[in-house]
Amino acid sequence: MGGDHGPAETVAGAVTALRAHHVPVILVGDEPQVSGELRRHGATAEIPVVHADDAVPMAERGAAAATRATSSLAIGCRLVSSGEGGAFVSAGSTGAVVACAVRAIGRSGGVLRPALAVALPSLRGGASVLVDAGATADPSPAMMAQFALLGAGYARAVLGRAEPVVGLLSIGSEPGKGNRLSCQAEELLAALPLRFHGNIEGHDVLSGAVDVIVTDGFTGNVVLKNVEGCVQTALAMVAEAGIASPLRLAEVARRYDPQTHGGAALLGLRGTVVVAHGSSPAATIARACEMAYALAGHPATGMAATAATAVTAATAAELVT
Amino acid sequence: MGGDHGPAETVAGAVTALRAHHVPVILVGDEPQVSGELRRHGATAEIPVVHADDAVPMAERGAAAATRATSSLAIGCRLVSSGEGGAFVSAGSTGAVVACAVRAIGRSGGVLRPALAVALPSLRGGASVLVDAGATADPSPAMMAQFALLGAGYARAVLGRAEPVVGLLSIGSEPGKGNRLSCQAEELLAALPLRFHGNIEGHDVLSGAVDVIVTDGFTGNVVLKNVEGCVQTALAMVAEAGIASPLRLAEVARRYDPQTHGGAALLGLRGTVVVAHGSSPAATIARACEMAYALAGHPATGMAATAATAVTAATAAELVT
Structure with missing residues (x-):
């Protein structure tokens, strides 16, 4: 329904x-x-x-x-x-x-709380898991640490990454940069038994820099929909400029549309x-x-x-x- | 320096x-x-x-x-x-x-706090102001209401919009959808003397749906950098597919690169x-x-x-x- x-x-x-x-x-x-x-x-x-x-x-x-x-x-x-x-x-x-x-x-x-995991296509050909993509809008730092573990488990079992690299989405790559929630989550993530890469930024979301992108469900959902909107807009810009065939652009769009992958897993x-x-x-x-x-x-x-x-x-x- | x-x-x-x-x-x-x-x-x-x-x-x-x-x-x-x-x-x-x-x-x-305003290109040819793009990572709802007023003032004075339409970035277009902060900000924005469109989502950021996109500085900075990364990635995908000339793709990229506009104004x-x-x-x-x-x-x-x-x-x- x-x-x-x-x-x-x-x-x-x-x-x-x-x-x-x-x-x-x-x-x-x-x-x-x-x-x-x-x-x-x-x-x-x-x-x-x-x-x-x-x-x-x-x-x-x-x-x-x-x-x-x-x-x-x-x-x-x-x-x-x-x-x-x-x-x-x-x-x-x-x-x-x-x-x-x-x-x-x-x-x-x-x-403590479930998290939504979405596999985002990355330019390097693989995929990164964005978690949480919208299940828990106001998580605590401890919930975000669990999202990291759930996302790493997903990357191991579903994407076949033996030792997935985990990044925390923030507003500066340096340690300690972020908002209160991300800074507290950063400290917890650094202490977990996983390969923590540290903070990543918005431009890293599709770059394949990490296997698991951890964030709160509010930021994650905004980012997921922003990725969809921006990729569509960029391809529409190319179409508008008349420099590529619309048919072949549609093929590229399909390859990178998160919808192609079907859905988000609730972990x-x-x-x-x-x-x-x-x-x-x-x-x-x-x-x-x-x-x-x-x-x-x-x-x-x-x-x-x-x-x-x-x-x-x-x-x-x-x-x- | x-x-x-x-x-x-x-x-x-x-x-x-x-x-x-x-x-x-x-x-x-x-x-x-x-x-x-x-x-x-x-x-x-x-x-x-x-x-x-x-x-x-x-x-x-x-x-x-x-x-x-x-x-x-x-x-x-x-x-x-x-x-x-x-x-x-x-x-x-x-x-x-x-x-x-x-x-x-x-x-x-x-x-109460300054906010960073960035003019994002929109597909409709105009521009939308994203505010706050990273000055205040942990604003209160009242600060976000001020960001709306500051952003609307910027849209009037700099972009020439007589009555700018203001949207609040959230994770559902329906009223009351969001995290605690965005829901409280939504109530304040609805009471302000400006044209409040209500909540918008991540895919609306480049669509030109509103003139002013209000958000907290953490989400705004992640989104700003995500826009840059996604547009670059989408154009790289087209280049990789070999369906458009790299030179002409670079022209499109320049037109939509937020850097083209020079910088962000601290309001x-x-x-x-x-x-x-x-x-x-x-x-x-x-x-x-x-x-x-x-x-x-x-x-x-x-x-x-x-x-x-x-x-x-x-x-x-x-x-x-």
Whole structure:
């Protein structure tokens, strides 16, 4: 039901996930609407629907959203906690997904707050994980230290970096430069058992200077959306100048669009949750389902990324807060 | 003395400002070094030098920098407060420039903290003012409301917007979405006598959606540097794809490089101060000098931008804090 184009695009995305990528899907939402969309794809026999009376509107805040016990978000998350679902994907409001997931699935032992991890493409060809990209707008320094551990766990398990290098986003590369929160987080990060590079700045976000970019959820979300906006604007500038073919520019844009990667993983929970962009078209929803399937560690994918959550949760618990 | 390439690039920039743009300049710094650079340009007779024993290193924090009474920053700022200089330009550390300027020049009546304003190019062809771009890393909500007034004054006086539209940078366009600081600032901004558009998000920074983008100095500085990094990365991606000529891409890059505009204006002081990027080459230093000259309201430029400071300071003082 979530997202700017739900349920039409979300259902179409689920159908693509199943048919093109062999990801088994359960849809959760208003049964008549969802089944109507499934009929348009001739897919009613392939995808089961779990009915939800209620849907959380995009504008609703997290705390209020979490009280709606029969919303599609609440029911979807409960499918994960009961084991009927291996992972949950939503294009709904990030705040609402986080609040419902914490309530229904619960945090991993020792984790103070969940964090959203997004893999950003870097110019060097790899990817850097931005964490937190918007789950926790007002973290404490200790929460940010946990974000570093969760992000490093993700980089190890999903991006295959054996010893990920972690940077803290700030406003000066020198130690001690930043705001109160980042300076306190810097001291904690320096004491953690990980490869801490120190402070990085806004221009380092896409440079691939570090594997994990740690920041608070407010700055992280602003930066994530700023990256999208700036890359689009820069390519539009090139198009406007008439110096490259629009078709080939669109290819470059696709390669570097964070949406290409499907979604953001919510780290620090007892189950797998992927948040897709609210504006996701069907193809992006399908990739978010693929990503969730891989993160949930289905043997067929050759990945056991649930290990990421387990490892980082254990490490996070060790952190003195 | 400031910047990554001072004094070589700063002196070369000052010579260009004088010779190409007819901006009268006084140089402040280590006399032997500065005069040595001037000699390389055959400009010792054209530009006076005021000696400074001391120079603030780039890594030094603001509070410590402000105690150095004989630094080039302190002496340069005192030239403005005494009236010998019409404006002060530095490529030194932003924090140090802000601290020295507040100490030597002073805040305008009622202004709680100064804010750095940077004109960002927008796709629609105009420019938006980002404020605060890094002067005050931990503002209160009331300070942010003043940043809105200072930014609106700048947009009126410098960009010629009669009734500038002001947006607050946050992580959701709906009212009440954000972190604690932005939510409290949002309530204050909504009550101000200006055209408040409400919250904007990271992807709106270059879209031209609003004339003034208000944020705290931490987020603003991260975003400013992120814009630079992302535009550069996007153009590098196009270059790498081999679908446009590097020469013509460089032209596009120049048009949208915030450095092209010379520097950031420090608003809310009793005098004009412009902060240039630490990595500024001579041409950018020259533009920063031109910008400072225009802001200081020299009659020959046809601008009376000191009005901006006066008007906004008066309005800021009216704000109940």
